Amino acid sequence: MLKKIEDWNYYELLSVERTASPDEIWDGYQAALTTYQDGSLALYGLVSEAERELVLGRVQEAFQTLRDPDARREYDLALLRHAPYFPPKAAFRKSVGKLEIEEAPPRPALWARIKRLFVKNL
Amino acid sequence: MDKRVWAIGGGKGGTGKSFVAASLGLHLASLDRDVVMVDADLGAPNLHTLLGLKAGHPDLGDFLTGRIPSLEAAAVATPYKGLRLVRGSENILFIANLAHYRKLRLLRQVRQVQTQNVILDLGTGSSFNTLDFFLSANPGVVVATPEPTAIENTYLFLKSCIMRVLKLYMDHYKIRDLHQKMLDQIEKNSQSLYGFFRSLMETDRAYGTILYRALRGFRPCLVMNKTRDERDVLLGRSVADVARKYLLIDMKYLGAVPYDEDVHTSLRRLRPYYPEHRDAAAARAIRQMSEELAYSIEFTLRTPPEIRLPDA
Numbered sequence: 001m002l003k004k005i006e007d008w009n010y011y012e013l014l015s016v017e018r019t020a021s022p023d024e025i026w027d028g029y030q031a032a033l034t035t036y037q038d039g040s041l042a043l044y045g046l047v048s049e050a051e052r053e054l055v056l057g058r059v060q061e062a063f064q065t066l067r068d069p070d071a072r073r074e075y076d077l078a079l080l081r082h083a084p085y086f087p088p089k090a091a092f093r094k095s096v097g098k099l100e101i102e103e104a105p106p107r108p109a110l111w112a113r114i115k116r117l118f119v120k121n122l
Numbered sequence: 123m124d125k126r127v128w129a130i131g132g133g134k135g136g137t138g139k140s141f142v143a144a145s146l147g148l149h150l151a152s153l154d155r156d157v158v159m160v161d162a163d164l165g166a167p168n169l170h171t172l173l174g175l176k177a178g179h180p181d182l183g184d185f186l187t188g189r190i191p192s193l194e195a196a197a198v199a200t201p202y203k204g205l206r207l208v209r210g211s212e213n214i215l216f217i218a219n220l221a222h223y224r225k226l227r228l229l230r231q232v233r234q235v236q237t238q239n240v241i242l243d244l245g246t247g248s249s250f251n252t253l254d255f256f257l258s259a260n261p262g263v264v265v266a267t268p269e270p271t272a273i274e275n276t277y278l279f280l281k282s283c284i285m286r287v288l289k290l291y292m293d294h295y296k297i298r299d300l301h302q303k304m305l306d307q308i309e310k311n312s313q314s315l316y317g318f319f320r321s322l323m324e325t326d327r328a329y330g331t332i333l334y335r336a337l338r339g340f341r342p343c344l345v346m347n348k349t350r351d352e353r354d355v356l357l358g359r360s361v362a363d364v365a366r367k368y369l370l371i372d373m374k375y376l377g378a379v380p381y382d383e384d385v386h387t388s389l390r391r392l393r394p395y396y397p398e399h400r401d402a403a404a405a406r407a408i409r410q411m412s413e414e415l416a417y418s419i420e421f422t423l424r425t426p427p428e429i430r431l432p433d434a
Binding site: 008045047 | 268269270273274277278353356357359360361363364366367368
């Protein structure tokens with residue numbers, strides 16, 4: 001939801017889910033470092049230098065906490081007290097449903113269905 | 123009919139909007155889909171050149187001036203099966219400054235044209251015409267290149283889209299006094315959009331919620347074009363992430379199209395790039411993007427909020 005940058009939690013800072021594995025956290029950390037590194041093009045024209053340093057500091061802080069299982073557990077508990085966590089719903093592809101419909105055999109006509117009721121081994 | 127309007131736009135010129143649009147259209151047509159491409163770059167149309175065609179009539183101007191009754195009739199067949207093109211008008215002075223009612227007519231006709239896919243190739247800049255075409259589409263794709271100028275203009279374009287969405291909703295709900303407040307506040311710094319919503323939520327939660335939901339309904343995609351190395355590819359991901367965090371929009375990074383000298387060569391020969399270089403990395407990237415967009419649940423089931431343009 002609507003949050004000030006200072007209020008982002010560690011997971012939001014690294015753009016990962018709260019259920020993220022250590023590898024995902026490492027990837028998120030690397031991505032955040034790329035985004036907020038000195039001279040980053042991604043911030044050009046939008047984010048000031050002071051703000052970049054502030055966020056970079058918090059990114060380091062986030063990674064230091066989340067890489068350590070004990071510290072992460074403690075942080076998660078503190079976070080849960082603040083805000084409950086609803087994991088995202090599984091994504092599915094609409095195309096799958098469509099394909100299944102297309103591949104299903106065509107429905108027999110009414111007469112064929114009636115005939116099947118009386119004639120065995122049709 | 124399951125119809126989709128794709129808009130390819132962006133803040134800066136020369137990023138490859140028309141190239142992406144043309145390749146996307148040619149790819150969709152090669153899958154036996156029905157595609158109508160509209161060169162909505164009102165100031166400088168050249169989509170026909172990228173498709174290897176010559177300028178001529180009928181074009182978009184003929185439709186807008188009423189010489190042709192519908193957009194459907196202005197769509198001419200191309201050598202590519204299933205692909206039709208509405209050429210941009212050469213009468214630039216008239217068409218670049220499109221009157222409001224003509225724009226509404228064009229938007230209406232885009233929705234009515236009988237095809238599965240309409241691809242709008244938009245012009246540069248943040249004029250109301252361009253923004254409204256971009257906002258009316260789903261998906262809207264922003265094309266950027268890994269250069270500071272392009273990144274800067276991409277953010278500017280996104281900000282303009284955001285302001286336009288909010289203004290349309292403000293007009294619709296007759297809360298125009300908020301508009302000036304928004305303009306005053308949003309220019310301040312990167313967190314100004316957040317600040318605007320925060321103060322609005324405190325003073326008027328109902329309108330704040332409406333506007334915030336309208337903003338979240340704006341879900342553009344980003345394509346990083348002409349990437350030369352891994353760093354450029356990652357830049358796209360960073361830009362989308364920054365837009366999500368600072369501009370509060372749900373931006374999706376579709377991927378990168380690698381730089382290819384053959385694009386230039388094809389253009390010089392006046393031949394479209396995509397059909398002749400189907401196995402090149404850039405063509406593969408375009409294919410992947412179109413697949414992702416075509417089958418992505420977010421774009422098939424979640425339609426953008428209906429934006430009603432004021433008739434004034």
